[in-house]
Amino acid sequence: MIDFELEPQVVERAKFFRSVAEHLMRPISRHYDEHEHEEPRRFIETTWQGAARERQGGADAGAERKSAPRNLLTTIMTEELCWGDAGLFLSIPGPGLGGAAVSAAGTAEQKERFLRRFKDGEPKWGAMAITEPGCGSDSAAVTTTARREGDYWVLNGTKIFCTSGMRALEKSDGFVVVWATVDKNAGRAGIKPFVVDHGTPGASIIRVENKLGIRASDTAAILLDNCRLPLDHVLGSPQVEPSGGFKDVMATFDATRPIVAAMAIGVGRAALDFVRDFLSQQQVEIRYAIAPTRMTALERDFIEMETELEAARLLTWRAAWMLDRGLRNNLEASMAKAKAGAAVTRVTQKAVEIMGPLGYSRKYLLEKWMRDAKINDIFEGTQQINLLIIARRILGYTSKELR
């Protein structure tokens, strides 16, 4: 039965995360934007203590769970926290995208072994490294190699744009899931995920990027120089099978793209709420029900922004709901991600425009949200790569037929 009303317990959780956003994130938002690479230590400690109790291990890509709508809850939580601050949200310790990869591709034993660490102790991060200097969206073209040498895998290559990479590899007892090819001739079937633990010799952070936005989050470049890993650090089967490998990357994205879409929506809503509050202080009324030809330009813009955001939210909830139901959501996840990234880029840019000099001023957070928002149009698959995935699905084309 079609319904878009959140259950009371979800609303309660949303209120809680909203309060975290309001009291723990907003007050320090500007500081960590202007002090890039400075660690928000207190925030990290607080969120780790709060979240470690609840966390069990990353986003869920499988159909193994049936009861609570966990993916839906994750999108709600993400929206609320990113309403607070997207950069700080990405800094929250936990299994993150690395955990998502372990959940999607790992065996039961591997999930237990690699994710156990997030239950207690000091704050830890999991991260995922796919992108390389020479390949981004074309993730099947990774050149980082994994060579079998006796009882070890030996990894060589450079990874970039790894979110929380430094925190996972150098600042905590975390790990990075590195995607590498075990057989270049096998193409995408030869690409496997490897867990590189904190402190593994041969794995080092060579750079932390300076960015347009989400500056509280570390974005690392990682050098893998004869990095030796135990054999059981390859997630899932080490065999090169036509159906394996790359499919796991995609399964990871099916679970994480709705989350990124929810991130975008949180930032967009922050901007929209800011404009709404301001207009209401100025006693500017938004008349929803009148004919659009009679609306002011401001009313049309505002309603359009709000509608774009709601459309993106409904697409996102659908993708998460499907995951909770154990349905394949590959198409819907890409739809949500493409829509949310584009919509929120427009919404935040428009919000700055509406507020004029106040929007452009760093006295307020609005300009920051515009900078933060743009990343959602890029990471976890650019808008364009998601459109490509959608196009293949609706046309029934393979990646060879539609390049």
Place this chain on the structure above:
Amino acid sequence: MIDFELSGEQKMVRETVGAFARDQVRPAARSADESGAIPPELVKLAWELGLARGPIPETLGGFGDRRSVLTGTLVAEELAWGDLAIALHVTAPALFAFPLLEMGTEEQRRRFLPLVATERFAAVTAAAMEPRYDFDLSALATVASPNHSGFTLRGDKCCVPLGEQAQAFLVYARGEDKSGGARAGDLQGTQVFIVARDTPGLTVVEREKNMGLKALATYELKLDGVRLAPDARLGGEQPADAARLVAQSRVALAAMAVGVSRGAFEYARDYAKERRAFGAPIATKQAIAFMLAEMAIEIDAARLLAWEAATMLDKGLNALKESSRAKHYAAGVALKTTDNALQILGGHGYIREHPVEMWLRNARGFSAFEGLAIV
């Protein structure tokens, strides 16, 4: 509880109406557009689906079906996928029946609902739109002035479906009996009146010629001092909730815009897979494939916005904001999608041999359409 799955009954309704749209409506669409007439046989078949008659209580000659706005959006989408003009024609009697059913006084229901509970297509309708660039349901130029013997209606209406053959109309007007007047945009001042065809002062002017919807016979109405009894106002002493009616209408139009969009998307998608250029189907080019991908996203987005408003209305909530934005959004999607579809067909899209130019003409109207459908 968040749920994106239709009920079993809703799936069945969608399938039934979808099959009707595919087998009966779509094949008749082009010739209806060219000739300006819908085959009576098709109207008869559509009437047998019981769309307007269904929810009327059995005691008044209906089938006593439970009315659901969400189920109505499914019906609207499917019919409009078949053809918008035919969809608007066959659902027009609901414009009269549903407001009476939900908001009429006991007496009004008893008197007028049997007009719709008939074996043959019931020609009853509503007159909401006005021939003005700034036409607005929340600030109508048609005025209902109260007087000692009831109300007097003055104004011009346009785009009234079934106008010439209609026995009775629901006329939307600005009520002048509210002290202080209406606030812009909240529809407090909008009222609805039941007007029989033969009421003095009511003239059905000649049939309109529009850019699209050529198969749908629409008319201008002149209301020149139409005198109505006090009980002609829908809801009686307590005027009907016009905001709710407008919300139901906007959801219906949003759903129809989605249906038109989906039809155009599917046609362009299939064409792009067939049509070859430079040695490959044009769908294998990103310039075309990305247009199709964006169309697919926007169609789903518009449908979900319409469903969101529909579920709220089914719960009895005020969904004026949600339905308005859904309608406005879906109207934009319909225009963009049909235009993209035409672009994908290139010159062939411009030729009347394909239906795409007709869909573009039909879709262009959604920004202006108000009160032309209801769920």
